[in-house]
Amino acid sequence: MTSDNNSISRKTKLEDKDYKWGFTTDVETEVVPKGLSEEIINIISSKKSEPKWLLDWRLKAYKHWLAQDKKEGEPEWAMVDYPDINYQDIHYYAAPNLSDAPKSLEDVDPEMLEAFEKLGIPLEERAQLAGVAVDAVFDSVSVATTYEKQLKELGIIFCSFSEAVKNHPDLIEKYLGSVVPYSDNYFANLNSAVFSDGSFIYVPPGVRCPIELMTYFRINTADTGQFERTLIVADKDSYVSYLEGCTAPIRKSSQLHAAVVELVALENAEIKYSTLQNWYPGTKEGVGGVYNFVTKRGKCLGKGSKISWTQVETGSAITWKYPSVILQGDDSVGEFYSVALTNNRQQADTGTKMIHIGKNTRSNIVAKGISAGEGNNTYRGQVKVLPSAENAQNFTQCDSLLIGDKCGAHTVPYIEVKNPSAKLEHEASTSKVSDDQLFYLMQRGLDEEEAHHMIITGWSKEVFKELPFEFAVEAGQLLKVSLEGAVG
Amino acid sequence: MSYIDHYKKLIESELKSNKNFYFMRAVAPGADYFIENGFPLKKKGNERWKYLDLRNVTSSNFIKSIYEERISTDFESVLEKLNSCGINIVEDEILIVGDEDNHLAGRNFIEPEGIGASSPSKTNIGEIANPEEDGFIALNAAVADITSFWIDENFSKKALNIVFAGQSQDERLVTERMCIKILKNTEVTINEIHFDSNFNTLNIPVLEIHLDKDSKLIHNKVILGSEKDMNFNFTRVFQEEGSSYQNNSFCHSPSIGSNDIKVIMSGEGSECDLRGIYFTNNKNQFNTHITVDHLAPNCKSNQFFKGVLSDESKAVFSGKIFVEKGAQKTYATQKDLNLLMSKGAEIDTKPSLEIYADDVECSHGATAGNVDENTLYYMMSRGLKKETATRMLVRGFVDEMINSISDDKIRKFASNQTELILPNLAFK
Numbered sequence: 068m069t070s071d072n073n074s075i076s077r078k079t080k081l082e083d084k085d086y087k088w089g090f091t092t093d094v095e096t097e098v099v100p101k102g103l104s105e106e107i108i109n110i111i112s113s114k115k116s117e118p119k120w121l122l123d124w125r126l127k128a129y130k131h132w133l134a135q136d137k138k139e140g141e142p143e144w145a146m147v148d149y150p151d152i153n154y155q156d157i158h159y160y161a162a163p164n165l166s167d168a169p170k171s172l173e174d175v176d177p178e179m180l181e182a183f184e185k186l187g188i189p190l191e192e193r194a195q196l197a198g199v200a201v202d203a204v205f206d207s208v209s210v211a212t213t214y215e216k217q218l219k220e221l222g223i224i225f226c227s228f229s230e231a232v233k234n235h236p237d238l239i240e241k242y243l244g245s246v247v248p249y250s251d252n253y254f255a256n257l258n259s260a261v262f263s264d265g266s267f268i269y270v271p272p273g274v275r276c277p278i279e280l281m282t283y284f285r286i287n288t289a290d291t292g293q294f295e296r297t298l299i300v301a302d303k304d305s306y307v308s309y310l311e312g313c314t315a316p317i318r319k320s321s322q323l324h325a326a327v328v329e330l331v332a333l334e335n336a337e338i339k340y341s342t343l344q345n346w347y348p349g350t351k352e353g354v355g356g357v358y359n360f361v362t363k364r365g366k367c368l369g370k371g372s373k374i375s376w377t378q379v380e381t382g383s384a385i386t387w388k389y390p391s392v393i394l395q396g397d398d399s400v401g402e403f404y405s406v407a408l409t410n411n412r413q414q415a416d417t418g419t420k421m422i423h424i425g426k427n428t429r430s431n432i433v434a435k436g437i438s439a440g441e442g443n444n445t446y447r448g449q450v451k452v453l454p455s456a457e458n459a460q461n462f463t464q465c466d467s468l469l470i471g472d473k474c475g476a477h478t479v480p481y482i483e484v485k486n487p488s489a490k491l492e493h494e495a496s497t498s499k500v501s502d503d504q505l506f507y508l509m510q511r512g513l514d515e516e517e518a519h520h521m522i523i524t525g526w527s528k529e530v531f532k533e534l535p536f537e538f539a540v541e542a543g544q545l546l547k548v549s550l551e552g553a554v555g
Numbered sequence: 556m557s558y559i560d561h562y563k564k565l566i567e568s569e570l571k572s573n574k575n576f577y578f579m580r581a582v583a584p585g586a587d588y589f590i591e592n593g594f595p596l597k598k599k600g601n602e603r604w605k606y607l608d609l610r611n612v613t614s615s616n617f618i619k620s621i622y623e624e625r626i627s628t629d630f631e632s633v634l635e636k637l638n639s640c641g642i643n644i645v646e647d648e649i650l651i652v653g654d655e656d657n658h659l660a661g662r663n664f665i666e667p668e669g670i671g672a673s674s675p676s677k678t679n680i681g682e683i684a685n686p687e688e689d690g691f692i693a694l695n696a697a698v699a700d701i702t703s704f705w706i707d708e709n710f711s712k713k714a715l716n717i718v719f720a721g722q723s724q725d726e727r728l729v730t731e732r733m734c735i736k737i738l739k740n741t742e743v744t745i746n747e748i749h750f751d752s753n754f755n756t757l758n759i760p761v762l763e764i765h766l767d768k769d770s771k772l773i774h775n776k777v778i779l780g781s782e783k784d785m786n787f788n789f790t791r792v793f794q795e796e797g798s799s800y801q802n803n804s805f806c807h808s809p810s811i812g813s814n815d816i817k818v819i820m821s822g823e824g825s826e827c828d829l830r831g832i833y834f835t836n837n838k839n840q841f842n843t844h845i846t847v848d849h850l851a852p853n854c855k856s857n858q859f860f861k862g863v864l865s866d867e868s869k870a871v872f873s874g875k876i877f878v879e880k881g882a883q884k885t886y887a888t889q890k891d892l893n894l895l896m897s898k899g900a901e902i903d904t905k906p907s908l909e910i911y912a913d914d915v916e917c918s919h920g921a922t923a924g925n926v927d928e929n930t931l932y933y934m935m936s937r938g939l940k941k942e943t944a945t946r947m948l949v950r951g952f953v954d955e956m957i958n959s960i961s962d963d964k965i966r967k968f969a970s971n972q973t974e975l976i977l978p979n980l981a982f983k
Binding site: 454474 | 599600602606880881883893895896897898899900901902903904905906907908909910911912913914915916917918919920921922923924925
């Protein structure tokens with residue numbers, strides 16, 4: 068088999084798999100008028116009966132956002148192209164009709180439950196079987212929460228962000244914006260002004276959360292920008308693992324998604340944050356699809372704390388996402404494991420930032436990028452060692468696979484070291500799936516697609532093994548579905 | 556008056572003299588670009604210079620040297636200087652930049668065209684270095700002093716030495732432009748040597764090198780900076796089919812400066828190998844910017860750089876491998892290793908890949924750290940002082956680069972220079 072043959076056969080089979088999870092549910096939604104103004108922010112805030120300090124914070128964020136010129140404000144350095152976003156053409160708030168808020172799972176709108184069913188997440192059963200508590204976010208408001216009681220006994224708070232504002236305002240006021248300030252970047256800034264809902268987790272000192280906490284995000288109302296805000300605080304000596312999985316229904320116009328996730332780990336605490344992102348990537352021709360502009364950042368505030376990000380990114384038309392760790396406490400650890408896949412016209416610019424401030428801080432980065440079709444996949448990462456970070460260590464590995472001759476794979480690491488005791492290593496490689504390996508597997512009776520899938524799964528294993536078990540299986544499936552037809 | 560106005564006047568007066576007739580294709584765009592954008596001081600979207608503080612570039616209004624000053628660095632004194640550095644060069648192998656007598660003129664192995672020579676087409680002045688790529692290149696293009704020549708198979712010398720002897724006056728702007736064409740099947744070594752004098756000068760040398768089919772060039776570059784001068788050094792190389800380009804850079808940082816190399820691999824089956832070592836000390840800032848564009852299939856490139864940083868200096872390495880659509884069977888590697896020797900020193904390294912073809916093998920690696928503690932401990936347990944042991948390890952680190960310099964004279968010279976540089980580096 069010559070390589071020419073190979074690329075031709077790949078080219079002809081470059082068909083995308085239809086988006087398996089594209090559907091819309093017909094649920095009555097409460098929508099505020101399109102556009103952004105101080106008035107809209109007032110409406111959002113009052114709908115959620117927020118305290119004054121939070122409204123003031125939102126308005127401060129809005130003023131800061133408004134003061135930036137759109138051209139100057141939007142990050143221009145990422146290797147992604149998208150049509151101009153009209154920020155006045157977006158609904159900044161949409162909530163399922165909650166006039167009769169469900170008190171238990173039985174009260175939840177059956178249509179909504181069906182939606183989760185289609186997604187393969189039967190709320191009642193699988194959650195319990197898998198030992199997963201699900202705080203389901205449907206559009207912007209949490210509708211059902213399970214396992215709350217069990218968690219309560221341990222003193223763990225796991226609720227929607229709005230509930231947390233009501234019931235634990237002190238915690239929110241203390242930590243909101245402490246990792247991602249409202250002025251951080253254009254999209255995080257916008258989120259700070261208009262965020263709708265999200266999840267809040269607090270794990271008290273010495274508690275090890277016995278189950279994986281999980282939220283399913285979905286974007287549902289047409290043309291709704293969804294602006295989640297998630298905050299996780301792990302107190303001294305605690306541990307929590309959080310899972311986030313996403314799918315979205317087919318939409319014709321592009322959807323902006325600008326979420327913010329903040330993690331705070333105090334002394335010896337550990338937070339594990341896993342994401343499976345499979346939002347609507349747009350059509351083969353690049354029409355529609357979600358703009359995933361997300362700011363995720365964790366702060367290892369306490370000595371010996373650890374934050375670990377794991378992500379499998381297969382969806383969205385554009386992914387702009389850099390889950391980062393600020394290693395402030397001495398001996399703290401930051402980790403980032405990622406598999407990002409782009410097929411057809413998808414574009415991903417994703418990576419991480421590790422900011423070493425404390426002594427003996429360590430970080431580890433493993434990023435895998437797969438480009439197929441006409442997709443462009445960029446790893447962009449920064450490792451920064453400040454003068455105070457004695458004996459900091461970092462190891463970075465980023466590998467890219469190219470499938471087909473129309474895609475692109477890019478690697479842009481920034482390594483900035485201001486302390487001579489630091490040890491940093493960076494490695495990266497880019498290639499296609501080796502012909503020798505393919506030949507070997509095909510000789511053993513696998514067809515080309517199976518062989519590709521087997522090699523790619525093995526290649527991604529380093530990241531998958533960081534995922535909780537149920538997720539790892541789903542991730543493998545997702546990769547297979549997303550790549551079906553792209554290889555061959 | 557802003558600094559741009561100052562240079563605008565300079566550019567206008569140079570344009571009036573109209574001496575760069577064959578260079579006009581680059582002069583006008585360079586002038587326009589510079590007058591509009593100036594030096595690359597902007598923070599936003601300025602990837603190349605983002606880590607450097609370039610404000611000093613605008614602190615003085617640099618002027619071009621007058622004729623009398625330029626020849627003050629006469630041939631004999633430069634030869635002497637080279638001799639004292641351990642480079643013994645015979646007279647007919649040397650070209651001193653800024654020397655109006657042009658000692659190479661009329662020699663049979665090389666035909667300096669100068670301005671208005673009969674066949675300027677042979678060198679395509681201004682074609683390879685795009686003046687709109689960077690403010691420095693633009694300024695060079697607008698007010699350049701041009702030397703243009705080609706080298707063919709008849710070139711019989713071991714090497715051609717091009718010496719930039721520096722200016723012995725403050726506030727001088729030096730904008731040399733050399734356009735060199737290596738003709739088909741020719742194999743040649745060029746040693747480019749910059750002795751920067753300890754004056755507040757702004758040097759922006761630009762070399763354009765065109766490699767014809769199956770030619771081979773070994774290009775050794777030496778930049779010896781001083782505490783006061785600024786040297787922004789650009790090399791642009793265009794490779795045709797089957798050609799080979801080797802670059803070995805030995806850089807001791809000026810107060811602020813750069814070694815900026817871009818290789819455009821446009822012919823199938825060409826190869827390039829770029830290596831270098833950079834030393835930075837005091838508060839110097841030095842940028843090593845390497846770009847390799849793979850535009851044709853079956854090309855092979857290698858980038859391998861090392862840095863030794865001390866005091867409160869700052870070094871930046873940004874290397875890029877670009878693989879164009881259709882440039883299949885590309886093999887490209889990139890490596891940047893750095894030793895940070897003292898607190899206060901800073902390394903910012905950015906080894907990046909941009910790849911649009913699938914049948915490729917590309918890899919890069921970067922490290923930053925101090926000398927290995929275990930090795931140091933081992934050596935100290937054998938009775939060596941910490942400082943001696945450290946110096947030996949650094950020497951070993953540097954020697955890997957020096958030993959790959961193929962030109963004997965330059966290799967010896969680099970080795971001697973390293974001996975002189977190392978004791979001045981503060982290892983704390």
